[in-house]
Amino acid sequence: MKILVCMKHVPDMESKFKISTDGRWYDDGDLAWRINEYDEYAVEQAVRLKEQLGDSDITVLSIGPERVKEAMKKALAMGCDRGVHVVDDRPSDRDAMAIATIIAAFARGRNFDCIFTGMQSQDRGSGQVGLLVGEMLGLPAVSTIVDFSCIGEHNYTIKRELEGGVRAVVEVRGPALFTCQLGLNTPRYPTLPNIMKAKKKELLTVPVAELAGGGNLQDTVRLFFPEKKGGGMLLEGEVPQLADKLIAILKEKTTVLA
Amino acid sequence: MNMLLVAEYRQGKVLGNFHELLAFAAQLQGQPSLFVVGDVNAPPAFPGRVYIADVTTYKEYDPSSHKKLLLEAVRREQAEMVVFAHSSYGWDLAPRLAMALGAAQISEVTAVIDGDCVVPACNSKLRRRVKSLSAITVVTLQSGAFSAQAAQTGTPAVIPLEIDEAGPYTFKGYEIATAGGVDLGKAAVIVSAGRGIGKPENVALVAELAKTLKGEYGASRPVVDAQWVEHHRQVGTTGQTVAPKLYMACGISGAIQHLAGMKKSEFVVAVNTDKDAPIGEIADVMVIADLKQFLPVLTEKLRMV
Amino acid sequence: MIFELTEEQNLIRDMVRQFAETEVAPSARIRDEEERFDRALMFDRLAELGLTGIVFPEEYGGGGADYISYAIAVEELSRVCASTGVTLSAHLSLGANPIYLFGNEEQKQQFLAPLARGEKMGAFGLTEPAAGTDAGGTKTTAVKDGDSWLLNGTKIFITNAGEAETYVVFARTDKNAQKHHGISAFIVEKGTPGFSFGKKEAKMGIRSSPTMELVFENCRIPAAQLLGEEGQGFKIAMKTLDGGRIGIASQALGIAQGALEAAVNYARERKQFESPISRFQGVQFQLADMATQIEASRLLVYSAAFKASNGISYSQASAMAKLMASETAMRVTTQAVQIFGGYGYTREFPVERMMRDAKITEIYEGTSEVQRMVIGSALTR
Numbered sequence: 024m025k026i027l028v029c030m031k032h033v034p035d036m037e038s039k040f041k042i043s044t045d046g047r048w049y050d051d052g053d054l055a056w057r058i059n060e061y062d063e064y065a066v067e068q069a070v071r072l073k074e075q076l077g078d079s080d081i082t083v084l085s086i087g088p089e090r091v092k093e094a095m096k097k098a099l100a101m102g103c104d105r106g107v108h109v110v111d112d113r114p115s116d117r118d119a120m121a122i123a124t125i126i127a128a129f130a131r132g133r134n135f136d137c138i139f140t141g142m143q144s145q146d147r148g149s150g151q152v153g154l155l156v157g158e159m160l161g162l163p164a165v166s167t168i169v170d171f172s173c174i175g176e177h178n179y180t181i182k183r184e185l186e187g188g189v190r191a192v193v194e195v196r197g198p199a200l201f202t203c204q205l206g207l208n209t210p211r212y213p214t215l216p217n218i219m220k221a222k223k224k225e226l227l228t229v230p231v232a233e234l235a236g237g238g239n240l241q242d243t244v245r246l247f248f249p250e251k252k253g254g255g256m257l258l259e260g261e262v263p264q265l266a267d268k269l270i271a272i273l274k275e276k277t278t279v280l281a
Numbered sequence: 282m283n284m285l286l287v288a289e290y291r292q293g294k295v296l297g298n299f300h301e302l303l304a305f306a307a308q309l310q311g312q313p314s315l316f317v318v319g320d321v322n323a324p325p326a327f328p329g330r331v332y333i334a335d336v337t338t339y340k341e342y343d344p345s346s347h348k349k350l351l352l353e354a355v356r357r358e359q360a361e362m363v364v365f366a367h368s369s370y371g372w373d374l375a376p377r378l379a380m381a382l383g384a385a386q387i388s389e390v391t392a393v394i395d396g397d398c399v400v401p402a403c404n405s406k407l408r409r410r411v412k413s414l415s416a417i418t419v420v421t422l423q424s425g426a427f428s429a430q431a432a433q434t435g436t437p438a439v440i441p442l443e444i445d446e447a448g449p450y451t452f453k454g455y456e457i458a459t460a461g462g463v464d465l466g467k468a469a470v471i472v473s474a475g476r477g478i479g480k481p482e483n484v485a486l487v488a489e490l491a492k493t494l495k496g497e498y499g500a501s502r503p504v505v506d507a508q509w510v511e512h513h514r515q516v517g518t519t520g521q522t523v524a525p526k527l528y529m530a531c532g533i534s535g536a537i538q539h540l541a542g543m544k545k546s547e548f549v550v551a552v553n554t555d556k557d558a559p560i561g562e563i564a565d566v567m568v569i570a571d572l573k574q575f576l577p578v579l580t581e582k583l584r585m586v
Numbered sequence: 587m588i589f590e591l592t593e594e595q596n597l598i599r600d601m602v603r604q605f606a607e608t609e610v611a612p613s614a615r616i617r618d619e620e621e622r623f624d625r626a627l628m629f630d631r632l633a634e635l636g637l638t639g640i641v642f643p644e645e646y647g648g649g650g651a652d653y654i655s656y657a658i659a660v661e662e663l664s665r666v667c668a669s670t671g672v673t674l675s676a677h678l679s680l681g682a683n684p685i686y687l688f689g690n691e692e693q694k695q696q697f698l699a700p701l702a703r704g705e706k707m708g709a710f711g712l713t714e715p716a717a718g719t720d721a722g723g724t725k726t727t728a729v730k731d732g733d734s735w736l737l738n739g740t741k742i743f744i745t746n747a748g749e750a751e752t753y754v755v756f757a758r759t760d761k762n763a764q765k766h767h768g769i770s771a772f773i774v775e776k777g778t779p780g781f782s783f784g785k786k787e788a789k790m791g792i793r794s795s796p797t798m799e800l801v802f803e804n805c806r807i808p809a810a811q812l813l814g815e816e817g818q819g820f821k822i823a824m825k826t827l828d829g830g831r832i833g834i835a836s837q838a839l840g841i842a843q844g845a846l847e848a849a850v851n852y853a854r855e856r857k858q859f860e861s862p863i864s865r866f867q868g869v870q871f872q873l874a875d876m877a878t879q880i881e882a883s884r885l886l887v888y889s890a891a892f893k894a895s896n897g898i899s900y901s902q903a904s905a906m907a908k909l910m911a912s913e914t915a916m917r918v919t920t921q922a923v924q925i926f927g928g929y930g931y932t933r934e935f936p937v938e939r940m941m942r943d944a945k946i947t948e949i950y951e952g953t954s955e956v957q958r959m960v961i962g963s964a965l966t967r
Binding site: 034036040049118119120145146147148149150151154155158159163164165166167180182183184185186187188189190191192193194195196199205206239240241242243244245246247248249255256257258259262263265266267269270272273274276277278279280 | 291292341342344345368369370372373375376377379380381383384385386387388389397400401402403404405406407408409410411412413414415448449450451452453454455456457469470494495496502503505506512513515518519520521522526527547548550556559561562563564565566567568569570574575578579582583586
């Protein structure tokens, strides 16, 4: 089976973000980068599928500047077989449709049987790219999956996460695409022997111009910090005094201590 | 502007969240009509056109046929904007429709400024203002961002829709997460643990405070995913939605998925070391402290009240 | 000269850090409090991640990585739990490495490979009541008896003792030889008749790592388990300790790094006089010194590890690395406790444990005084 995993390199969300000088995205200097959390589940699911079926081949693709190679190495050490780095210094300038176009252009004609993506990125968060790739390639696509089983070669039983603790059970026949929700599995650590093996795996480089096509359908006007809504009270200081103040407030404003 | 609002139908009912879509349409002074794959014999009350496709034929989940039905409705309605809730139904269907229409899709809209949409970025730490460049725009709205309009009255002008379709998806039904012994919905006080508790042992600090306040303890998604707390205690879009008299968020940064599950609480206290955590936007009181120090002291003092 | 880790080294750091933070750190405090070794976590998991044989070639079940990777692994484990760090260091540097360096092919296949794969745990028996720093004072004896050796004596302060399956033990085989020459090394397996464990030490720090006595009473060892040549024991011990120092230096480095991070985080949160104490220059200067000393230690440790991996003599380099890193760990953890103030003195915060853990790094595998001797004698030779 030929498997494709798409992943994005994103800043650690605990970082202190600064707005870039053009005001349209965050400044990407001085940030710690990691694999988009949702995509780690996608990588793990791909590797599990390969382990289940044997005789499979996993390509991991990422679009971005030089640094995304770090993330791809980790995916290779987790069990992907080859990396495809689509070199693009400013992927944040592209909208979801433009990113999906690049991925679809790569996948077209390569006959992937199964494609995994994260359900969304932690930074942009549009949740569109995976589904758009599915549409562009004419593949069935199931989003927000929290349970995945492959029965036989190409039959999948999927659970989608809905609201309020409800899941929808869906069956599709491959080739197909899946967007992975948090908690789908437990992503593995790349073990030391696999890190050593990853060194020898192929990491292809493709200039983005070879795959990109069409412009954006939407434009980021600006990125900004939300205004703090007033009203909330900020308590700071020593722990015992904080506790006393909070108890006084709860007595005054709520009935729970009555 | 003609706007097509997409209502959701689940487990035999039209979900109420289309009232939020109506509020959005009203804010943009659009002319709304409704689309739903539902019960053709029981259209939702609405004073306008309702496009209905039969759910027994097209199922509650079949993005392939639903997309084609929607395309038909968009064509007939000459809609310039298609509006979904940003829900498991909306975010799944919206990009597919946008692709077919060659339209921009803008996800999780929280506000509109001068015709541009505002959406969250970086786990809600930032906001992004986005302009659509296409003739038709597809949007999904963040749950709760536009306060729902009152229940609608009036008899709709029903327009039935049909297409020929045998899509690749087989919807087998629903699975309800097995509820545990705890009904957070009934608790007057909920103390919830977030990622900031650091390690599983600290769940005990939260549970102890909850017990002292005669309430229950809950958790945000990361804590449940790490299996530190059982799933039936999860608060948020994928867990339970709660509205207690007092909600204490301990070490919870305030991702929108969590806020959606608790923001109707009467009084919200957040305990966090990060003054800038988004939970501060809805907290009535924000205590800046390390919960490992603060919670035991608070619990002890409450015992003496 | 390139001051940059390779991609593999970075990936190994990320992996070990993630493992250490999610799996090891949560129980570090309680294991210390209960003086409990958790083999499933502190050794078996390391084996699953391929860490128990990092530096050995793949044909002996190892990972084929370099000493810098090993140093990074011990550093990252020790950053959250010094006991887990020393478990790996004692197993790999002291238990397995002498077999790799001095064992014959059969011994490597039989004893090194299971150690490298982490199926068995290793330990090292050198120290005796009368022979600590002065290894030449070894009193344990081994007497040739047909095709085997009879061991008698007691070893003390043995890390991993009781838990480990494979021990490299030193005994005097020639009473008449000059004191350094009559010592030989043996591979002894747990369960051998006549080999038992004495008392478990109640320690100040690294309390989740077991430290016990080894007792040999007419313990019969097959001649095939003599490691290296008869009389080569002192050399084996010294070569082994050269490598061990990299492990302990890395442990010290990790402890110091953990304490610095805890202190920085605390200083940012803690308010006095209505300002985070991190704004006070006095605190900033302390943190700056701590960070600078740690970075200097790190360079020495990685430089010694680089030499070890590249066939360059590293005896002096590893002594310098251990001296610097362990004294830095003691100083930095003490300062971290000071920055935490009263809270730092309680067991609620990890810096108290780190300070207790740091002390041993100035003592075992050669005290700071011994390191100075090694460096000084090399300088004045």
